[in-house]
Amino acid sequence: MTVVSIMLGGPSEHLPKYLASEQHRSLWIGVDRGALRLLENGIVPTMALGDFDSVSYEEFQKIEEAVPTIIKVKAEKDDTDTELAIQEAFDTLKAEKVVLYGGTGGRIDHLFSVLLLPAQTRFSAYVEKIAIKDKQNTVTYYLPGEYEMIKEDDKTYVSFVALTPVRSLTLRGLKYPLTDHDVPHPMAYVSNEFQEKVAQASFKEGLLAVIQSKD
Numbered sequence: 001m002t003v004v005s006i007m008l009g010g011p012s013e014h015l016p017k018y019l020a021s022e023q024h025r026s027l028w029i030g031v032d033r034g035a036l037r038l039l040e041n042g043i044v045p046t047m048a049l050g051d052f053d054s055v056s057y058e059e060f061q062k063i064e065e066a067v068p069t070i071i072k073v074k075a076e077k078d079d080t081d082t083e084l085a086i087q088e089a090f091d092t093l094k095a096e097k098v099v100l101y102g103g104t105g106g107r108i109d110h111l112f113s114v115l116l117l118p119a120q121t122r123f124s125a126y127v128e129k130i131a132i133k134d135k136q137n138t139v140t141y142y143l144p145g146e147y148e149m150i151k152e153d154d155k156t157y158v159s160f161v162a163l164t165p166v167r168s169l170t171l172r173g174l175k176y177p178l179t180d181h182d183v184p185h186p187m188a189y190v191s192n193e194f195q196e197k198v199a200q201a202s203f204k205e206g207l208l209a210v211i212q213s214k215d
Contacts (some may be wrong), residue, residue, distance in 0.1 A: 001096045002093035004027045005027070005029070006086065007028065007034035007035070007037055007045070007101050007197060008103045009033040010106045011106050012037065014104050015134065016101070016134065025065045025154065029093075030047070031085045031102075032049075033054040039067075046067075047069040047070075047088060048070050048071070049071040050081040052072060083120075091127065098126070098131070100131055104137070105206045106159075111205040115209070117130065118163075119138075132206075136214055138152060141209050142201070142209075143210045144205055145203075149198065149200070149201060151198070152212050153213060155214050156189045157214070160209075162183040163186055164206045165184055165206055166208060167183075168202070169208070170185055170202045170203065172199060173195050174193065181200065187204050
């Protein structure tokens with residue numbers, strides 16, 4: 001499986017500690033200052049993308065010297081750097097899975113921009129291939145269907161966020177189950193817990209985010 005990890009520019013204290021061990025398990029894209037952050041962690045990204053307004057001239061030279069492919073875009077544009085990076089991951093690098101790092105913490109508008117990416121029509125074919133990770137959380141996305149969810153060993157809670165109205169949501173194998181529950185508007189069902197290693201979820205309409213987290 002081709003995994004493409006994308007490093008964004010959010011606060012570094014929210015990043016997981018295992019990043020360096022992931023260097024040989026995926027391809028990397030550094031977005032703007034995220035490219036510099038990867039180099040500082042001993043990871044040479046396949047691609048660096050952005051307007052690079054968050055790095056100095058000297059820092060950008062360091063990125064140019066180390067990274068094989070640089071895509072420099074205008075600061076004033078319709079797409080965010082993150083959106084462009086996801087498109088490059090799927091179109092150019094042929095990703096089968098994309099994991100975003102550095103997208104949490106800091107500005108709330110940036111956080112919402114990242115969390116809502118899979119709700120965009122252009123990414124509808126990739127919804128279930130996109131995940132967001134930081135040191136406390138893993139966010140995955142689901143279209144209508146039936147799914148098994150595996151508990152991550154270091155996580156305590158699992159929450160379900162309806163990003164749209166959701167029809168017939170059923171949850172099994174959890175402390176707080178649901179059966180054919182309709183969610184009329186976007187809302188979050190938080191702090192549920194796995195009863196066993198594997199739980200089941202199904203629904204008939206909508207878009208659902210599942211967040212495994214720890215304190």
